[in-house]
Amino acid sequence: MITTLIASEKMSIIFAFSIIQFANNFFMKAYFDNVATTPIAPEVATSMNNVLTDFYGNPSSSHHFGRIAKTMIEKARTKIGRFLNVAPTEIVFTAGGTEANNLAIVGSVDSLNIKHIISSPIEHKAVLYPLEALAKKGVETHFVDIEPNGAVCAKSLETLLQKFPGSLVSLMHANNEIGTLLSMKDTAGLCHKYDAIFHCDMVQTIGHYEIDLKKLGVDLASCSAHKFHGPQGVGLLYINKEKIRISPILRGGSQESNMRSGTENIPGIIGMKTAFEHAHDNMEAAQNQVTHLKEYLAKELITNVPGISFAANSDKGGLYTILTVVFPEFGIDTEMMLMNLDIRGIAASGGSACSSGSTKISHVAKQLNISPTRAVIRFSFSMFNTKSEVDYCISKIINIMEQVKS
Ligand SMILES: Cc1ncc(COP(=O)(O)O)c(C=O)c1O
The missing domain is CATH 3.40.640.10 (Type I PLP-dependent aspartate aminotransferase-like (Major domain))
Incomplete structure (x- = not known):
């Protein structure tokens, strides 16, 4: 019984990944998981x-x-x-x-x-x-x-x-x-x-x-x-x-x-x-560009998604490469939100990506008393990100939220 359950769970994960893989062929790609790892220069x-x-x-x-x-x-x-x-x-x-x-x-x-x-x-x-x-x-x-x-x-x-x-x-x-x-x-x-x-x-x-x-x-x-x-x-x-x-x-x-x-x-x-x-040669330019992208994403999300907030005020300061978004409760959790973004070609993260791809509620979100029913998504940037990627990401977030609501 247990082995059958595990097998069916594995099958559904493989099925979900196949759908994402298939969908990825049709969408633009945007990589916002630079805290997990950055593209090599x-x-x-x-x-x-x-x-x-x-x-x-x-x-x-x-x-x-x-x-x-x-x-x-x-x-x-x-x-x-x-x-x-x-x-x-x-x-x-x-x-x-x-x-x-x-x-x-x-x-x-x-x-x-x-x-x-x-x-x-x-x-x-x-x-x-x-x-x-x-x-x-x-x-x-x-x-x-x-x-x-x-x-x-x-x-x-x-x-x-x-x-x-x-x-x-x-x-x-x-x-x-x-x-x-x-x-x-x-x-x-x-x-x-x-x-x-x-x-x-x-x-x-x-x-x-x-x-x-x-x-x-x-x-x-x-x-x-x-x-x-x-x-x-x-x-x-x-x-x-x-x-x-x-x-x-x-x-x-x-x-x-x-x-x-x-x-x-x-x-x-x-x-x-x-x-x-x-890093040394590009430090100031990278800092300016990344800060600008982060602030732009934060501003657009505030304008377009009522009830959105940012963990630890990450929109107002802290490390310039990280914006951790706490979505209002709208029916999907962190894992589902990440999957929806992934289907649309957007890579972000919920919590730390370093531990075996696990996206269960992170020890940091728990410490900050963030409700597990709210999706917490970390967008992290590098100098290789562009404004058009951020625009794409915003449009897809709005699109996901509209789809879930309807
Ligand atoms: C703060 C922090 N410490 C340590 C590590 C582990 O580094 P590495 O992946 O090089 O083992 C990470 C990776 O994400 C990290 O973010």
């Missing part, structure tokens, strides 16, 4: 292609093929270090943001004998799940209060720091679902007042703002290349070497100064370096 692809075809040496080999590969990695490290204003030795290349977060948290707990971690209930799962795993080993996590607008309550952070001085604090720079920004400098100041180590998941902000990690005062910072037109599967962790040493979590080789075993992903690292250059 052409110059990034070119730089990676050169490496893939011409530089295949293993950087750990002592012959000249290996030496060339090693030199390329070290040059990339120096260049990226300059963009972030850190020493090249403070950068550990990883397989993306998830690994960087795990390395920061598990690595500092192991080496610094951390017993208390302070974090927030609306972090990415790449922080929350390692915290859950560490709880089983006796490391306690204490969550700060979250303000109604999604911001970390500074008072609650200070209260926890007073209670647990010397903790590891892990708070994200920009929330990936609602775009709320953390004041990094103030948070770093508060952490250091109570001898705490400050780790920041900066996956959604590095490559979108000019970032000076030394000025911000953060001790550990995670970054992922595919969030700013670089390749998937590569990122980095910054470790403030003047202050801390952490333990590796992957063992088996001496790569990355013993901090991350495994043959380096050279095409990925070179692609990430080019993505940093691309």
Whole structure:
């Protein structure tokens, strides 16, 4: 009986996907899921292609093929270090943001004998799940209060720091679902007042703002290349070497100064370096263009959809790439709304897309007490989006709402 039910559920999902696939042939495509991943920039692809075809040496080999590969990695490290204003030795290349977060948290707990971690209930799962795993080993996590607008309550952070001085604090720079920004400098100041180590998941902000990690005062910072037109599967962790040493979590080789075993992903690292250059060269133009598109979508939705609102006031500020729309109750939930958009060629997201395509109500929406009967859709933009895509999206949203009503 149960197997028949599962089989029929699987069949209906396959059927729904086939309809979407078929419908997609007739509609324009508009990609508004840039927080999940961004399209790769052409110059990034070119730089990676050169490496893939011409530089295949293993950087750990002592012959000249290996030496060339090693030199390329070290040059990339120096260049990226300059963009972030850190020493090249403070950068550990990883397989993306998830690994960087795990390395920061598990690595500092192991080496610094951390017993208390302070974090927030609306972090990415790449922080929350390692915290859950560490709880089983006796490391306690204490969550700060979250303000109604999604911001970390500074008072609650200070209260926890007073209670647990010397903790590891892990708070994200920009929330990936609602775009709320953390004041990094103030948070770093508060952490250091109570001898705490400050780790920041900066996956959604590095490559979108000019970032000076030394000025911000953060001790550990995670970054992922595919969030700013670089390749998937590569990122980095910054470790403030003047202050801390952490333990590796992957063992088996001496790569990355013993901090991350495994043959380096050279095409990925070179692609990430080019993505940093691309971000730096286009920063202001991208910020202006994306902010304009976001504001335009928000304005048009307010005009055309009565009762619409925006989670955590994402229309008024926060990360400029995110607009999280809370639709009025009109008979379809987040999942149905996403499917209706998808049928019309529009890619957006409900909550975090990082966990197996699941669109069930997100932990962030729950924290903000958003009713599960209201569709919550995150539209996220990049410099490759256009106004005509936004116009198309608005017309299709109006169209979906009219169809449901009638
Ligand atoms: C805030 C945040 N942290 C971490 C991650 C994980 O990064 P990666 O996909 O590179 O593992 C994501 C991905 O969406 C994210 O948004």
